[in-house]
Amino acid sequence: MSDVTLEKPYTLTAPREMVSALLTHLRNGTTDQCADVMHLEPAIFTDPEIARRERAGVFGQVPFIAAHRSELPKPHDFITKRLPRNEAIIIRLGDGSVRTFVNMCRHRGATLVAEESGHCRVFSCAYHGWSYDLEGSLRNLTYADSFGDVDVAKLGLVQLPCEERHGFIWVVDDPDATIDVAAHLGPEHDGFLASYGIEGLECYEHGVFDEPTNWKIMHDAFLDGYHIKFAHPNSAGKLIHTNTYVVEDYGSHARFISPRKSLDAWLERDPEAGESMVEHVMLTHFIGPNTTLLQLPDNFQVLNFYPISDDPGRSRMEMRLLVPPRERTGLDEEAWRKKWDKNWYILQTVLAGEDFPILRGIQQAYGSAAKSPTILGRNELLNQAFHREVAKLRDSVS
Ligand code: FES
Numbered sequence: 001m002s003d004v005t006l007e008k009p010y011t012l013t014a015p016r017e018m019v020s021a022l023l024t025h026l027r028n029g030t031t032d033q034c035a036d037v038m039h040l041e042p043a044i045f046t047d048p049e050i051a052r053r054e055r056a057g058v059f060g061q062v063p064f065i066a067a068h069r070s071e072l073p074k075p076h077d078f079i080t081k082r083l084p085r086n087e088a089i090i091i092r093l094g095d096g097s098v099r100t101f102v103n104m105c106r107h108r109g110a111t112l113v114a115e116e117s118g119h120c121r122v123f124s125c126a127y128h129g130w131s132y133d134l135e136g137s138l139r140n141l142t143y144a145d146s147f148g149d150v151d152v153a154k155l156g157l158v159q160l161p162c163e164e165r166h167g168f169i170w171v172v173d174d175p176d177a178t179i180d181v182a183a184h185l186g187p188e189h190d191g192f193l194a195s196y197g198i199e200g201l202e203c204y205e206h207g208v209f210d211e212p213t214n215w216k217i218m219h220d221a222f223l224d225g226y227h228i229k230f231a232h233p234n235s236a237g238k239l240i241h242t243n244t245y246v247v248e249d250y251g252s253h254a255r256f257i258s259p260r261k262s263l264d265a266w267l268e269r270d271p272e273a274g275e276s277m278v279e280h281v282m283l284t285h286f287i288g289p290n291t292t293l294l295q296l297p298d299n300f301q302v303l304n305f306y307p308i309s310d311d312p313g314r315s316r317m318e319m320r321l322l323v324p325p326r327e328r329t330g331l332d333e334e335a336w337r338k339k340w341d342k343n344w345y346i347l348q349t350v351l352a353g354e355d356f357p358i359l360r361g362i363q364q365a366y367g368s369a370a371k372s373p374t375i376l377g378r379n380e381l382l383n384q385a386f387h388r389e390v391a392k393l394r395d396s397v398s
């Protein structure tokens with residue numbers, strides 16, 4: 001089927017100044033660059049001690065995206081998931097707010113909720129029947145008379161800091177941490193995310209990929225406009241220019257824009273005022289520490305990367321396709337599904353077939369004897385920004 005024009009109100013626009021700067025690069029055969037080449041020791045991808053500090057310093061200190069709000073839309077909906085440091089339950093309370101708990105019974109540590117998602121009013125442990133309300137308080141200690149003297153008020157579920165903002169559920173994976181997503185995002189990214197209306201989209205597909213590759217090697221591939229035509233000659237390489245981008249680096253976050261080949265039509269003239277260029281560029285945000293958010297003309301793709309164990313050579317990537325609800329598109333159910341199913345199929349084929357094998361090879365090489373440092377060029381400035389931020393967080397803990 002042909003592509004569909006969305007009905008109002010869901011429209012996205014490309015930032016005009018970035019498009020102009022991109023056209024200048026295309027005309028001159030140039031790209032944005034940073035000051036210097038960066039070298040990275042392979043140990044940051046393979047050393048268990050560095051990985052431990054990274055889990056604490058990165059995921060135990062700053063908020064990261066754990067879910068989209070549409071994954072638990074109604075009161076008492078929950079999901080469970082593996083976070084970098086804890087198994088977690090994310091639950092929507094009766095008042096619409098969201099809590100995150102460590103998925104562990106306070107008696108002897110049994111997993112409290114086994115299902116991946118569901119709807120409930122009480123958490124009951126399958127082992128000895130202790131039960132907790134949705135606010136995490138221990139409500140029933142079974143056979144309490146014979147159990148002995150414990151302070152029930154102190155045996156609530158362990159809570160992780162959690163906040164819903166801009167349609168995402170953000171978590172810091174340390175019970176002693178605090179959370180302030182707006183402060184973490186900074187005014188620019190808080191504003192960008194607020195302007196996208198992501199809270200009104202729905203998660204059409206959610207893919208989870210466990211790979212034998214360090215999470216930073218995985219994420220690097222999605223902050224990289226330098227590999228497109230080489231690794232993806234018959235897919236993305238046909239549509240997007242390689243090694244041409246404009247980057248705005250905001251410190252912990254960045255946004256960048258790359259030209260689709262259709263932007264070549266503007267090589268001889270600048271876009272008119274009011275001309276929507278969103279279909280001719282790829283706008284991407286790096287939201288530190290571990291998210292790539294891709295803006296397409298009528299949808300967003302969110303990619304998250306994180307370690308899932310103490311093995312630095314293993315990680316998980318989550319991919320979400322966030323789309324406007326069918327009622328906002330003017331499409332019938334079949335056409336709507338067909339459009340996103342096709343989109344999802346292409347995404348998965350490119351990632352699993354073209355990127356992942358290359359990335360697994362890097363992990364293997366860095367686990368072998370004759371490894372040499374990764375070199376990030378001046379043109380690989382997004383990757384440099386990502387590694388700079390992770391190193392800063394990792395080095396802030398002992
Ligand atoms: S471990 Fe949960 S009730 Fe015993």
Ligand SMILES: [Fe+2]
Nearest residue numbers: 221227231355
């Ligand atoms: Fe790629």
